[in-house]
Amino acid sequence: MNDKLYRIILFVAALAMPIVCGGVVYALVTDAYDAFEHFGFLNFITSSEWSYTEGAEQYGALPFITGTLMTTMLALLFCIPFSLPVALFVGEYFKGTKIASVLSTVTDLLAGIPSIIYGLWGFYTLRPIIMALNISPQGSGVLTASLVLAIMIVPYAASLSAEFIKMVPNDLKEGAYSLGATRAEVVRKVIFPVAGSGIFSSYVLAIGRALGETMTVTMLIGNTNNIPDSITSTGNSMASIIANQFGEADDLRLSSLIAIGLILFLITALINMVGKIMIKHARIA
Amino acid sequence: MESVKPILEFKNTCVSYTKQTMAVKYVSAAIERNTITAIMGPSGCGKSTLLRAVNLMHNLYPNIRVDGEILLNGENILAMEPIDVRRRVGMVFQRPAPFPTMSIYDNVLSGFVLNGIKLSKAEKDATVERCLRSVALWDEVKDVLNKKGTFLSGGQQQRLCIARALAMKPDVLLMDEPTSALDPIATKHIEELLLELQKGVTILIVTHNMGQARRISSKSMFMYLGELVEYGDTETMFTNPIDERTKSYLTGKMG
Amino acid sequence: MNKLKIRHRLAKDKLMLWSICLLAALTAVPLLAILGEVLLRGYDQLSWSFFTEPTPTAYKVTKAIEAGEPIPGGIANGIVGTMIMLGMAVMVAVPLGILCGAFLAENGKNRFAQFVSYLTDLLQGTPSVIIGIITYIWVVVPMKGYSAIAGSVALCIMMLPLIIRSTEETLKILPASLKEAGLALGGNNARVMMKVQLPAAFGGIFTGVLLAVSRVIGETAPLMFTALGCSFVRFAVDKPISAVPLLIWEFFNDPNLQELIWGASLFLLLFVLTLNLLSKYLAKKWNQ
Numbered sequence: 003m004n005d006k007l008y009r010i011i012l013f014v015a016a017l018a019m020p021i022v023c024g025g026v027v028y029a030l031v032t033d034a035y036d037a038f039e040h041f042g043f044l045n046f047i048t049s050s051e052w053s054y055t056e057g058a059e060q061y062g063a064l065p066f067i068t069g070t071l072m073t074t075m076l077a078l079l080f081c082i083p084f085s086l087p088v089a090l091f092v093g094e095y096f097k098g099t100k101i102a103s104v105l106s107t108v109t110d111l112l113a114g115i116p117s118i119i120y121g122l123w124g125f126y127t128l129r130p131i132i133m134a135l136n137i138s139p140q141g142s143g144v145l146t147a148s149l150v151l152a153i154m155i156v157p158y159a160a161s162l163s164a165e166f167i168k169m170v171p172n173d174l175k176e177g178a179y180s181l182g183a184t185r186a187e188v189v190r191k192v193i194f195p196v197a198g199s200g201i202f203s204s205y206v207l208a209i210g211r212a213l214g215e216t217m218t219v220t221m222l223i224g225n226t227n228n229i230p231d232s233i234t235s236t237g238n239s240m241a242s243i244i245a246n247q248f249g250e251a252d253d254l255r256l257s258s259l260i261a262i263g264l265i266l267f268l269i270t271a272l273i274n275m276v277g278k279i280m281i282k283h284a285r286i287a
Numbered sequence: 288m289e290s291v292k293p294i295l296e297f298k299n300t301c302v303s304y305t306k307q308t309m310a311v312k313y314v315s316a317a318i319e320r321n322t323i324t325a326i327m328g329p330s331g332c333g334k335s336t337l338l339r340a341v342n343l344m345h346n347l348y349p350n351i352r353v354d355g356e357i358l359l360n361g362e363n364i365l366a367m368e369p370i371d372v373r374r375r376v377g378m379v380f381q382r383p384a385p386f387p388t389m390s391i392y393d394n395v396l397s398g399f400v401l402n403g404i405k406l407s408k409a410e411k412d413a414t415v416e417r418c419l420r421s422v423a424l425w426d427e428v429k430d431v432l433n434k435k436g437t438f439l440s441g442g443q444q445q446r447l448c449i450a451r452a453l454a455m456k457p458d459v460l461l462m463d464e465p466t467s468a469l470d471p472i473a474t475k476h477i478e479e480l481l482l483e484l485q486k487g488v489t490i491l492i493v494t495h496n497m498g499q500a501r502r503i504s505s506k507s508m509f510m511y512l513g514e515l516v517e518y519g520d521t522e523t524m525f526t527n528p529i530d531e532r533t534k535s536y537l538t539g540k541m542g
Numbered sequence: 543m544n545k546l547k548i549r550h551r552l553a554k555d556k557l558m559l560w561s562i563c564l565l566a567a568l569t570a571v572p573l574l575a576i577l578g579e580v581l582l583r584g585y586d587q588l589s590w591s592f593f594t595e596p597t598p599t600a601y602k603v604t605k606a607i608e609a610g611e612p613i614p615g616g617i618a619n620g621i622v623g624t625m626i627m628l629g630m631a632v633m634v635a636v637p638l639g640i641l642c643g644a645f646l647a648e649n650g651k652n653r654f655a656q657f658v659s660y661l662t663d664l665l666q667g668t669p670s671v672i673i674g675i676i677t678y679i680w681v682v683v684p685m686k687g688y689s690a691i692a693g694s695v696a697l698c699i700m701m702l703p704l705i706i707r708s709t710e711e712t713l714k715i716l717p718a719s720l721k722e723a724g725l726a727l728g729g730n731n732a733r734v735m736m737k738v739q740l741p742a743a744f745g746g747i748f749t750g751v752l753l754a755v756s757r758v759i760g761e762t763a764p765l766m767f768t769a770l771g772c773s774f775v776r777f778a779v780d781k782p783i784s785a786v787p788l789l790i791w792e793f794f795n796d797p798n799l800q801e802l803i804w805g806a807s808l809f810l811l812l813f814v815l816t817l818n819l820l821s822k823y824l825a826k827k828w829n830q
Contacts, residue, residue, distance in 0.1 A: 008732030012648065015641030019661040019706075022699060026668070029679040087565035095562060107822065108570045114818040115576060116760020118787050119807050122794065123576045153572045160569075173384035177448070180342055181455060182374035183401035184551050186558035191401055195388035214669020216763040221794065241671045241763070248675065248767050263675045267668060274667035371548055403551060 034261035052227040061258035065229045069237040074212040076148035085159040093167030113157035121221030124150040138234035147222040159208040166200025203280035210273040216241040240266040293317035299355035310336045312513040323490045325500035328510035334493045342378045343369040377452030378461040383444035385436030392432040398455040418450040442473025462492040509533045587805030592616035613801045620789040630694035635701040643709025666703035674764035690783040693769030701754040708750025712743040745828030749821040756817035762787040
């Protein structure tokens with residue numbers, strides 16, 4: 003094989019990416035077009051009506067956008083108190099030890115569990131607990147979904163944050179110790195400020211994960227097409243409404259679901275892009 | 288000969304990284320107040336290891352053992368709380384490493400921040416000015432105190448790190464080859480600074496630069512393979528070394 | 543400095559250490575809880591017939607319930623479906639991903655490569671349910687029906703970015719001297735890539751593929767609108783087909799079949815975690 007042919011083959015293979023991604027955007031936009039045209043883009047994302055009575059069909063994405071944002075933000079909130087200690091454990095306190103590698107294996111395995119199994123566990127173990135604690139009568143809802151979602155994103159946030167914590171130069175840490183700081187003070191006043199932007203970006207990427215998580219949320223959020231009025235009430239996320247109704251939908255409802263898919267795609271793409279750019283900056287600094 | 292009570296005293300100090308090998312072997316020496324003592328020796332002789340032992344830096348690494356005694360004003364620091372010792376013994380490292388997220392102003396005060404000591408605005412201003420003046424940095428940076436410390440040149444950064452250590456008013460200042468990463472002019476500034484500083488603080492400096500040791504120190508230690516071979520007046524050591532090994536090192540026969 | 547303050551700070555330091563240990567240890571609880579629950583509830587369902595028989599029909603289930611017998615049948619249809627779709631996806635995604643990864647490793651600095659690299663990130667971050675929608679639009683609609691092909695296209699799109707990244711990264715960390723030595727011996731770029739670089743990177747790429755497989759094998763959402771599901775063992779690629787995660791979803795939604803959930807979940811979980819651990823182990827071993 004000569005070099006020219008080799009370069010052409012590699013180039014053609016690489017073209018797969020623009021073709022696939024272009025195809026994704028093209029297909030989503032053309033198939034969502036009906037819904038946007040019928041309801042108008044602004045009206046579609048601000049309307050909270052979701053009814054498929056024939057002749058009076060009305061689809062709006064607001065309940066699902068709200069549901070997604072609520073589950074994601076709550077999941078982030080629940081995830082931080084665990085992922086940050088894991089990151090410090092692996093990246094600073096027990097850096098390079100056996101026990102740290104055991105813990106990172108544990109989090110790797112957590113990341114590997116399929117989301118449908120998280121859903122089952124949430125449904126059969128966590129939901130009864132929520133009911134027993136009288137937090138909500140039906141057990142499922144935004145809170146239940148967020149709790150399981152939080153467990154699912156801990157590994158992503160923790161492993162990336164640990165990387166940035168590990169990168170804090172030893173010179174700085176020793177400098178701080180030489181001035182009489184305790185380890186806790188070094189962590190709070192040297193490691194966090196220095197690794198801060200990297201840690202922050204790892205949470206941005208964790209949000210990107212949580213936004214699109216489908217099965218777990220579908221199984222736990224309760225599947226009602228309303229704007230959740232509290233964290234214990236039921237609702238639907240963008241991903242879960244698609245999972246629930248895509249199979250039975252046609253025409254305008256199908257187009258509306260695809261429109262929701264397009265919005266979800268754009269939000270995740272934006273969040274991921276922001277996260278990646280921030281990571282790049284944090285690595286250089 | 289009149290005996291002044293030493294500020295710092297090593298008594299059979301040993302440091303070992305593993306069970307088999309000792310990096311510092313039974314060092315005994317007394318350091319007088321307000322002097323500059325240079326520690327010299329070929330690389331790997333244990334001079335930095337000995338210096339770091341005084342600041343209990345070895346406590347940060349669980350597999351390093353320090354034995355014997357190190358007395359600070361007659362008190363054995365190996366039995367004291369590290370954070371207490373480190374406040375009274377300052378340290379300046381080889382590479383200047385100001386905290387990159389703090390301004391020049393905050394870098395000088397970082398010892399207080401790290402130790403959770405609250406100062407009034409007036410106290411802060413006074414400390415910053417005093418310390419930056421004592422390292423001859425004040426005139427250069429007084430208008431840019433809010434800029435990041437990393438914005439300064441290497442020599443300025445190192446002086447900032449010295450100021451940061453001085454802010455805690457230490458009894459002893461340890462310096463681990465503080466000029467090895469600097470250019471000759473910056474080195475000269477630091478050396479002049481140290482001669483000035485010794486009026487207020489006892490300085491222990493590790494250096495691989497014999498000229499530097501001769502220029503600034505009144506006492507010198509020569510270490511070889513973890514042992515303290517010779518300790519005495521710098522001038523005497525350079526003109527008339529007792530030990531063969533010291534002689535061959537000082538004459539450049541040993542690297 | 544007063545002793546009290548020092549003691550206070552040291553206590554805070556200790557407290558921080560212990561809370562970190564405690565909270566970090568708590569992270570292992572969900573893993574153990576999930577493994578434990580699936581194991582305890584699933585292990586007595588695993589039998590030979592569970593792997594050789596397809597999902598029971600509604601008629602069989604009702605009869606078994608009336609007779610008070612355990613639900614018959616198994617997940618053979620799902621296992622076969624998963625294998626067929628995975629096989630097809632791997633056959634396309636692995637060569638394409640390796641070539642694309644090689645392109646990125648060779649042209650890392652040029653504009654087009656950076657664009658491709660950005661798109662790889664984009665695709666990797668795309669929620670799987672959207673991959674399902676896309677495949678529905680691309681494959682199911684034109685083929686006028688759900689099929690194993692559609693399912694495998696979805697899995698293939700999901701695997702692609704993972705394989706591209708692992709190939710690119712493995713090739714990039716190979717010592718430059720390896721490539722230079724190959725070129726110095728008179729090989730052209732293509733030969734050096736084929737005979738020197740790719741073989742040297744084999745370990746990294748292989749573990750990357752294993753990890754990619756373990757990621758997509760449990761995917762449910764993209765298969766719901768593409769492979770749909772099927773209650774018997776089928777080998778046709780242009781017809782609807784089942785998959786293990788799809789079966790779990792079916793069992794979850796069918797009150798009569800809930801007994802089968804845990805056996806299927808146990809099988810899936812063990813398979814995924816084993817692949818996961820295996821790839822980690824191999825990566826470690828080949829790195830030495």
